[in-house]
Amino acid sequence: MNTTTRTFSRTFADRNLGFISQAQTERKTSRVGFLLLEHFSLPCFTQALDVLVTANLIAPGAVRVHTFSHDHGEVISDLGIPVRPDTPLTDIRLSDLDLMVICGGLRAARTVPSWLSALLRKIARLPIALGGLWNGAWYLADAGLLDGYRCAIHAEQRTALAERAPHANVCHEPSVFDRNRMTSATPNGAFDMMIHWLAHGAGLQLADAVLDRLDADQSKHRSVQRPQQPKVSKPLREVIALMESNLEEPLSPGQLADVVGLSVRQVQRLFKDQLNTTPQKYYFQLRITEARRLIQNSSASIFDVSIACGFVSCTHFSRSYSAFFGHPPSKEIRYEI
Known part of the structure; x- marks a missing residue:
């Protein structure tokens, strides 16, 4: 059967990145290191790591992760769970990195050991970005590496850091991305920080796809690569919500417009101006995308999925499924049967 290939609009291309064969393009591998300090915040670390692991599930080889400790020995996290680093802390290993993240925590010592300050200054002389989780900014600031930068640190140490590093701009945000410095104060902040790094280091489309996979509520109406773009307007959110609630019996353009009190032409303009697509294309791609999710995560027959x-x-x-995904629905992977 000769099926014409079809492409998703930007919104759905991001959601379906990992399932479109033509999307598997060659890309530079982004290398990220995590330096684990004693009593580091395990929730912050796992939130950041989840972003990178998910990126590799969607685009294998997109990110390479290394974990380090001072002496390459086991490190105890703030939850009492030990983590054994996988990479020795050597000059050769460091030179391979694009980003080194210092993983602090509530009980991580505020007295900065000389080896850490020396290491951070050495890294700062290389073309490597520096990051900090929880109170990681404390160690960067102590080494003089946050002067003139905005930064985030956990609320308990915010005042102390402002006094200790008067030339750093200590912020109240959960995460801050300022040039080649990125810091976060909370687990959610660590997630956001790493999403922004992924957009910078591995590609905007991949970052959006990871955000959609891990935090669909955030990603539905937002694109990490275009923060300057106005948020999707309330009328358009209402139309999209109607579409999502009416998949089995799709509403006509007139019905959608009537419910939100707009004309068909006004709805078309909203989709064109804010999502660069048409209502018809958005609705159709929404249904195809939801069909894929249903096939993968249920035991429903292909016929039942098509009706739903x-x-x-x-x-x-x-x-239609073959045109978008390169294979018929009968060949789709099922995660739960």
Whole structure:
């Protein structure tokens, strides 16, 4: 069967990045290191790590992660769970990195050992970005590496850091990305920090895809690569919500417009101006994307999925699915049967 290839609009290309064969393009591997300090915040570390691991699930080889400690020995986290680093802390290893993240924690010592200050200054002379989790900014500032930078640190040490590093701009945000310095104060901040790093270091499209996979509520109406873009307007959010609630029996353009009190032309303009697509294309790609999720995560038959997603013809559904994903729905991977 000769099926014409179809492409997703930007919103759905991000959501389906890992499932579109033509999206598997060659990309530079981003290398990230985590230096674990005694009593480091395990929740911060795992939030940041989750972003990178998910990036590799979507685009294998996109990120290479290394974990370090001072003496390459086991480090105890703030939750009492030991973590054994996988990489020795050597000059050769460091030179391979694009980003080194200092993993602090509530009980991590505020007295900065000389080896750490020396190491951070050495890294700062290399083309490597520096980051800090929880109170990681404390160690960067002590080495003089946050002068003239905005930074984030856990609230308990915010005042102390402002006094200790008067030339640093200590902020109240959970995460701050300032040129080649990035810091976070909370686990959620660590997540956001690493999403922004991924956009910078491994690609904007991949960062959006990871955000969609891990935090769909945030990513639905936002793109990390275009922070300057206005947020999707309330009327358009209402139209999208209607579409999401009416997959089995799709509403007509007129019905969608009537519910939100707009004309069909006004709705079309909203989609064009804010999402660079048409309502019809958005609705169709929404249904195809939801069909993929349903197939992967349920034991429903292909016929039932096609009906649930508003396709009156199973043949039309199969052809459309193949055009977008490169294979028919019958060949889709099922995670739960």
